[in-house]
Structures are given as C-alpha cells and as structure tokens.
Amino acid sequence: MDALFTERATILAAFWMTLRLTAVSALGSLVLGTVLSGMRVSPLPVLRTASQVYVTVARNTPLTLVLLFTSLGVGANLGVEFSAQISVNNYWLAVLGLTAYTSAFVCEALRAGINTVPVGQAEAARAVGLGFGQTLGFVVLPQAFRAVIPPLGSILIALTKNTTVALVAGVAEASVRMREMIEIYGDQVIQIFLGFAAGFLVLCLPTGLLFGWLSRRLAVAR
Amino acid sequence: MTKVMSATHQRAVPSTDLVVLDKVNKHYGPLHVLKDIDLAVRRGEVVVLIGPSGSGKSTLCRAINRLETIDSGSISVDGTALPTEGRQLARLRAEVGMVFQGFNLFAHKTVLDNVTLAPVKVLKQNRRAAEQRAHELLDRVGIGSQAHKYPAQLSGGQQQRVAIARALAMDPKVILFDEPTSALDPEMVNEVLDVMTALARDGMTMVVVTHEMGFARRAADRVVFMADGQIVEENTPHEFFDNPRSERAQAFLAKILTH
Numbered sequence: 001m002d003a004l005f006t007e008r009a010t011i012l013a014a015f016w017m018t019l020r021l022t023a024v025s026a027l028g029s030l031v032l033g034t035v036l037s038g039m040r041v042s043p044l045p046v047l048r049t050a051s052q053v054y055v056t057v058a059r060n061t062p063l064t065l066v067l068l069f070t071s072l073g074v075g076a077n078l079g080v081e082f083s084a085q086i087s088v089n090n091y092w093l094a095v096l097g098l099t100a101y102t103s104a105f106v107c108e109a110l111r112a113g114i115n116t117v118p119v120g121q122a123e124a125a126r127a128v129g130l131g132f133g134q135t136l137g138f139v140v141l142p143q144a145f146r147a148v149i150p151p152l153g154s155i156l157i158a159l160t161k162n163t164t165v166a167l168v169a170g171v172a173e174a175s176v177r178m179r180e181m182i183e184i185y186g187d188q189v190i191q192i193f194l195g196f197a198a199g200f201l202v203l204c205l206p207t208g209l210l211f212g213w214l215s216r217r218l219a220v221a222r
Numbered sequence: 223m224t225k226v227m228s229a230t231h232q233r234a235v236p237s238t239d240l241v242v243l244d245k246v247n248k249h250y251g252p253l254h255v256l257k258d259i260d261l262a263v264r265r266g267e268v269v270v271l272i273g274p275s276g277s278g279k280s281t282l283c284r285a286i287n288r289l290e291t292i293d294s295g296s297i298s299v300d301g302t303a304l305p306t307e308g309r310q311l312a313r314l315r316a317e318v319g320m321v322f323q324g325f326n327l328f329a330h331k332t333v334l335d336n337v338t339l340a341p342v343k344v345l346k347q348n349r350r351a352a353e354q355r356a357h358e359l360l361d362r363v364g365i366g367s368q369a370h371k372y373p374a375q376l377s378g379g380q381q382q383r384v385a386i387a388r389a390l391a392m393d394p395k396v397i398l399f400d401e402p403t404s405a406l407d408p409e410m411v412n413e414v415l416d417v418m419t420a421l422a423r424d425g426m427t428m429v430v431v432t433h434e435m436g437f438a439r440r441a442a443d444r445v446v447f448m449a450d451g452q453i454v455e456e457n458t459p460h461e462f463f464d465n466p467r468s469e470r471a472q473a474f475l476a477k478i479l480t481h
Binding site: 043118123124125127128129130134139142143146221222 | 287289307308309312313315316317318319320324326327328329330339340343344372373374375385388389392
C-alpha cells in the first residue's frame with residue numbers, strides 16, 4: 001500500500017487529468033451530438049445523410065484508431081496545433097478525438113429520445129407557427145433529453161473509462177500513471193491495480209447515481 | 223366568453239371568403255381520401271364538417287394548415303396560397319389556430335408557458351404582455367387558477383380548454399378544430415363545447431370536425447357532410463338535420479340520431 005500513499009500527489013494529478021478529459025469531452029459531445037441528432041431529423045436530406053454517415057463511421061471505428069488519427073493524423077500530419085506546449089496540445093487533440101467518437105453515441109441516444117416524443121407535440125408546435133429549429137429546440141429536444149437521461153449517463157460513464165485510451169495521444173491521465181507506477185513498484189502490482197480501479201469507481205458511481213436521480217426528477221408526465 | 227353577439231351581427235360581417243379550397247385531391251397510396259374538394263369559408267363563419275369515420279373530414283381540416291400535404295388543387299387563407307415549406311408556411315400557420323383531438327399540450331411546459339410560447343417566440347411579444355394576455359385567455363376559458371400546473375395534472379376537458387386558449391393567444395384569423403371532444407370523457411364534453419359555442423357567438427371563424435350534432439345545430443352557420451372523400455351535401459344546420467337531401471346523409475343521420 002506504501003506506493004499508493006507515497007505517490008498520492010501524482011496519482012491525484014493523473015486523475016485530475018482524467019476528470020478534465022471527461023468533463024470537456026462530455027460537454028463537446030453533448031453539443032456535437034445534439035447538432036447531429038437535429039441534422040438527423042431535419043427536412044433536408046443532405047443534412048440527414050451527412051449525420052448518418054458521420055455517426056456510422058465514428059461509431060464503428062475503434063477509439064484507439066480515432067485517437068491515433070487525431071494525434072498523428074490531425075496533429076502531426078495536418079499540423080493542427082492548439083498550443084505550443086506539447087502536453088496542452090496533446091490534451092486538446094485527445095479531447096477532439098474523444099468528442100468526435102462519443103458524440104456519435106450521444107446522437108443515437110437522443111434520436112431514440114426524439115422517437116419517444118409523440119408526433120402530436122411537433123404538430124402542435126408547427127401549428128402555432130414555430131419553425132423547424134424552434135420546434136426542435138423548444139418542444140422536441142427538451143422532452144427527448146429527459147427521456148434519455150439514463151443512457152446519457154451510461155455514455156458518460158463509458159467516456160470516463162475511455163479517457164484511458166488517451167494514452168495513445170500522449171496524455172498523462174490515470175492509466176499512464178498506473179503503468180509508470182507498476183514499473184517502479186513491481187512488488188505492489190495488485191495493490192496499484194485495485195487502487196486505480198477504486199479511483200475510477202469513485203468517478204463513475206456518483207455519475208450513475210446522479211443520472212438516475214435526474215431522470216426521475218426531470219421525467220415528463222404524460 | 224361572456225360577450226355575446228347577435229346572429230344578425232355575424233351576418234353583417236363582410237362575407238369575403240377567408241379559407242378557399244379549390245379542386246383539392248389527396249391520396250394515401252391507392253386510397254383517394256379527398257376527391258375534388260371545393261369549399262369556401264367566409265369570415266366569421268362557423269363550418270361544421272361531419273360524416274362517417276374515414277370520410278376524409280379530419281384530413282381536410284389538417285390540410286388547411288398543411289399538416290397534411292395535398293396532391294393537387296389549391297388552398298388559400300385570406301387570399302394567400304398555402305406556401306409549401308419554410309418561413310412563409312410558419313407565418314401562415316401562426317395565423318391559423320388548431321385544436322387537436324389529443325390536445326397536444328407541450329408536456330414539459332406549464333399551462334401558462336404553453337399559452338405564451340408562440341406569442342413570445344413567433345410574434346416576438348414581450349413576455350410580460352404575453353403572460354398578461356395568457357391569464358386573460360385562461361380566465362376566459364375558465365381555468366385561470368391552473369396556470370402554473372403541468373398538462374398531465376389537468377383533466378382532459380381542462381387540457382382542451384388550455385389548447386383553445388393557446389390557439390387564441392395568436393389572434394388567429396380562423397381556428398381549426400379536429401374532433402376536439404372525441405378523446406374526452408362524456409362529462410367533460412360540454413365544458414369544451416360551451417367555450418366553442420361562445421367563440422362562435424363572438425364571431426370567430428371556425429372549421430370544426432365533430433360528431434357532436436347538438437353543437438352543430440346550436441353553433442354552426444353551415445354543415446358540410448362528407449362521405450368517401452367527397453362533400454356530399456352542405457346546408458344550414460336546420461335544413462340539414464331536418465331535411466337531409468342525399469341518401470348518404472339520411473342513412474348517416476338515421477344511424478346516429480336514433481340511439
């Protein structure tokens with residue numbers, strides 16, 4: 001147990017990075033996923049197809065490949081630079097990859113949510129003169145979101161754990177620190193594993209509980 | 223709601239046509255649901271559409287604000303042909319109120335927000351003014367005290383009256399009622415019909431699809447009888463119910479008025 005204790009500062013710093021990756025990517029994928037789901041139900045076939053193609057590609061590509069693509073392809077090859085500092089640059093490239101990947105799942109969850117909203121709701125919105133964007137934004141999406149809070153929670157939990165793949169983009173999050181520690185403290189491998197697993201549990205359990213509570217709290221009565 | 227205008231006053235309204243349907247046709251696959259429909263609704267007129275189920279009356283009603291598209295023919299509201307899509311269509315819909323069989327109140331919004339949403343977002347009214355007007359309208363339909371409840375907390379009759387207030391909040395030129403009492407428990411039908419009758423008396427232009435023959439007799443200026451996608455007969459309620467001319471209408475009335 002000594003290793004976990006003596007290294008507590010670096011472990012916490014690593015988990016802090018995990019948390020930042022999760023929070024920023026979650027926000028990004030919520031926004032992008034919402035836009036994608038809006039495109040998916042748009043009256044313009046071009047937008048529908050674009051969204052569908054994007055979701056199919058992003059959802060069926062392994063996350064490791066997505067992150068390698070953003071760090072090596074977008075970052076190194078295309079020369080997209082978010083910051084002169086390498087660690088900051090890597091962080092944003094990882095956020096980009098995680099967002100690109102996760103937003104596909106958010107889009108699919110929301111699309112399922114849109115399907116739970118009775119068609120009469122959108123008809124009533126159109127009948128009072130709301131346009132497509134207003135109907136979606138004021139009437140359909142608010143109800144769709146409330147219907148899919150539990151699956152969005154699952155997606156967030158998956159994202160939290162998926163941040164460990166950011167190691168391929170050179171981001172020093174929790175799993176990177178774990179590997180380093182295993183190399184240094186080879187006699188305490190089991191303890192280190194259990195310690196880091198507990199760390200993820202601490203991050204993920206409240207997420208599940210919070211989303212369960214939110215879904216009951218915000219449920220739309222019909 | 224209490225303001226009562228005499229029937230003669232209604233007649234005094236210039237009888238220009240507000241809603242005009244010309245040779246309207248619609249198919250659902252092989253089914254020809256609207257066949258060469260010609261219909262003109264005058265300003266201030268209350269037209270009741272009746273007929274057996276599947277006769278196309280709901281489709282006709284929904285076509286007037288293009289919730290149903292049509293295959294051929296033309297529909298115009300206040301001299302403007304129905305736009306096919308986009309901003310112009312939204313603008314036209316803002317002028318045509320609609321009350322649905324299933325109420326369709328926005329389930330995640332309070333009664334007050336249901337009524338103010340479109341005035342604020344579409345007509346760009348100031349929120350305070352819109353809320354004040356909403357309270358007046360809710361009082362008028364008799365549910366002023368429920369403004370902060372959610373639709374699911376109200377009875378069907380109350381929800382439908384909110385839906386009427388929501389339509390009125392846009393100051394529509396005409397209100398379409400698509401079987402407004404068909405989803406209600408019997409004891410709630412009258413509270414909705416009373417509101418509609420008062421509206422009719424106040425001179426609102428209304429197109430009403432209904433099975434309520436008492437309402438048709440009481441409030442309609444004209445009854446339009448449809449069967450198999452066609453307008454079979456149209457007349458004043460008095461003439462239609464007492465002396466139906468077509469066999470189809472006689473058979474229909476015999477079925478519903480004898481039980």
